[in-house]
Amino acid sequence: MVSGSGDAGVDRVVDVIVVGSGAAGMSAALTAATHGLATVIIEKSSYWGGSSSRSGGGVWIPGNSVLREQAPGDDLEDARRYLKSIVGPHVDPARIDTYLDRGSEALQFLMDNAPLRLEWVRDYSDYYPEAPGGLATGRTCEPLPFDGRRLGADLDTMHPPYSDSAPPNVVAKQSEYRWLSLGLRSWRGPAAMARMGARAVAAFLTRKRLRVFGAALMGELMLGIREAGVPVELDTALTELITENGRVIGVRIERDGQSAVWHARHGVVLACGGFEHNAEMRRKYQREPIGSDWTTGAPTNTGDGIAAALKLGAAVSFMDDAWWGPTIPLPEGPWFALAERSLPRSIIVNERGERFMNESLPYVEAVHRMYGGEHGQGDGPGENVPAWLIFDKKYRNRYMFATVPGRGPLPKAWFDSGVMVRAKSIDELATRIGVPTEHLTATVERFNGFAETGVDSDFQRGESVYDHYYGDITNKPNPSLGPIVKGPFYAVQMVPGDLGTKGGIDTDTAGRALRADGSVIAGLYAAGNTSAPVMGHTYAGPGATIGPALVFGYLAALDITEHARTTATAI
Template sequence: MTDADHAGASARAECDVLVIGSGAGGLSAAVAAAHRGLDVIVAEKADVFGGTSAYSGGWLWVPNAPHAVAAGKGEGAEAPRTYLRAVLGNHYDETMIDAYLDAAPKMLEFFEKNTEVHFTPGSGVPDFHGNLPGAATGWRSVVATPYDGRELGSLIASLRSPIPETTFLGMGIASGVDMRMFLTALRSAKAFTYVTRRVLIHLRDLAVHRRAMQLVNGNALIARLLRSAADRGVALWSSAPARELIRDGRRVTGAVLETRSGRVSVIARRGVVLAAGGFPHDPKRLNDLLPHVQAGTAHSSAAPETNSGDGLRLAESAGARVSSTLAHAAAYAPVSLVPRADGSVGRFPHLVERGKPGIIAVTAAGKRFVDEGGPYHDYVREMIAATQPGQPAVSWLICDRRFLRRYGLGAVKPAPVPIGAFLRNGYLIEASSIEALAQRCGIDPVGLKQTVETFNRHAARGEDPAFHRGVTPYQRVQGDPDHRPNPCLAPIETGPFYAVKVVPGSLGTFAGIEADEKARVLDGSGVPIPGLFAAGNDMNSIMGGHYPSGGITLGPAMTFGFIAAETIAGGDEAEDERYGRKENAG
């Protein structure tokens, strides 16, 4: 839409609610507010909509979701609370967790009943830490249902595409059945037929529309939210970064946007929602909050580069505070750097293949340091802990030809996709022996040879005495169900051998603006700042810097976006005004 250009001519615009950022949190707030009859503008810094959410897997962690209850899998709130207490420890905030567990199912019900946003339950998706009390083996997660991009009409051109390296020829592949079909296409007639059909439809879409139209994962979620926002008259402004907040005393009354046509003062009569994606590309705040960055290791986030901390800085200018007390300030994920033909570098998040049988991760000493198939957040945490002082945090994923051609490795796709381009650009390292591979990577050859020999001896029996891989439900789901005796373990023995270098990265950030259970931004004294709200990664993580399960970013993002809209529409701003008058009078 061209609303930003139109508004720029007058240098002033008005609305009830201004949402800064267009990820799942921001669009959730926008759709819910518009549904309540409010006039909403969404201002996005980039020239496309979707933020990190459009890159994501599209999963939300929502215990007692309507889908689970309808299937007879409702569990009450105590088991999720027990699990979160076990994971979060002293970072467990009862007020925020209770608000989330209460509102998240209502949020899903609202979107399912009133909008184009629909979800599919993850009946077999386990929590990350299956050894802890309260952990579930399924039914706490939902994922955005695939979407036909043609339903977006002209808006499809404004949808952020997935990370290219995570797609096949630009076509997204969903987790679960979809991915399994692609991984077994050369071993199953049913899978081959399925994949052939998907690819042929994709090639048709490329010829007609010049982009993928079979939308899955986070791309489907954002497309559905965009369709729902447009249907409710939400004004969608791209290339419109927010430069400063407008205030009347303590109350935030709008923001100044830098549009294509110049600066526009947007007056928001009811409130401003900050949902600009956190600070994954803000060098100063990364250095302040991430110890490995302070120690000299670069942080390579897979989030869009436009997510550079704008929302946090805007909030601080109004007196808000950004948390510095979380267990971890970022949602860690192992990332490999992919050279591209145009000279740029892609950042591939390793979320899937690490759990498959026949791969290990090692340090420069050639030693394993983690259960490779465990949670991605834990992988990076342990990689940093295993790094010698003064050395950059780095690891290598090691596999053999059988593994590479069956499962792929990072940006390298399984057979029959050729691997030559990755060998030529140096992303994929190949050697005829483990010792030669170590020398090419700068890994200690003796250490790696000993590690592989020990690993192979136990893996052949489906055992991993060092890290107990394949023990929890989450680990086993990450493996290959066709492999026995352990779906997560196989020897690395058939040359040539391969390696990809992995560095610390993230899917986004946890540390954010301190807010209350109504999504109201708080000042340094813990008092709500009238007219200012937060959602998504701009809002401080209710998980305290921990990663209990997949979907603990998008779940709270959409829920607190929904709560922000309900707070604004429900008149809770009157309470904010009383706070303001009380403080001013004092």
């Protein structure tokens, strides 16, 4: 079903054109096709799956059938209080209500029409579990391991992960990753390794090609797309939206140097990601220091859909924000740091050698602190960029670091590049990374005092349940705190990376694109990172990017279906 061949110069007519093959695009396409509409997905990349296939694959949709069966603590009204409390006044409450009220319906539709199998990630808490309605046990689901052989030749064109160093079939679920990072500190680490080993052996014996995380999610959705008869046209770029009498009626595409106009009778859905790899747009909308080298988003996400909609007068919001995360700019590519900054015996300091945040904060909030500013939304001058993750020998011996097991040799290239520095003493480390020696020494001494008492009086690290998820449960008195005392000492550069940009086209509750005056651009829809986020400046929990992408892709397709029905009735 995936192709990139044929005569691109020949015009084409379908009911629905979906631009982008990530979670939002596949949700929209599967929904439209299942309702009888002739649908095509166009994808700029030579791969399908977009950033979704490179992601952790989590899905944050409160009240869904999996949670109702497996997570009795989930409650839809609590989720409503929670989401509105953390998002605040920055998003239309009607969009939040629609997301929550229709989310379970959307996910169930996708599970009914694709072999999508999910399970609750037990105890992966909401990112703000202490907020009103927050849930410490979590509302996140993840896909079960998926046999990529079911995709046939299409497996070869699935977007590869942004980092993949594991042997074939040695895969970890989200629920296992936290224990792997602890190495041998808890029996759960070896238990997770044993499960992974058994899974790998079974896969080898049965000739499976296991995929997890976003690859599993997108593989399952692709099987639904194929069953629904939706072609996925690779290497096919959107260059322009075509209008007639104020309505979007199609797209101009380019492939193999040829241009053509493809017509959509009922609607065009823009689901082609953000603009994280467009350096010009990042400079225009975001603040320095910024770059396209620190993102883990799909390389072809250059804001094409947003730019095309802007030419039609579309309104955009949150363009200055992103799905941020403290990131290590390794020579082989950026590493989005989850567990590394939350484990005991580590701190993050700025160029003044001082801590400036709770290192275990949810990743969006952590980068907001890196940029600084008065409003807590990262609107400052980048006063804490770059930063350095500092840790000691005991940390290195105990915990996995960017896929390297505890005590395992760290790549020489990391040190040669200057991203990682090692020294015999804190004084020497300060000199080597260019921070004031007296400041770093005082910072470490003060933090070590907090580690002894178990209370971080400066930034409250370890007080939130979320802080402990990637902490060390065997570490007392606080799983998130531990003294930095044993040399050699290490420093690793941290920059404001991201999973993708957050800003995009303003939409209504049906996913319809809006102008600045609130009027609808007829025939045009947006979902996923091409649209403005229902999460606002925040991030509700693991999977709070993919969840809205699936839901609003589904709702956009339903609105298109209704347009098709009323048009046919009128005729």
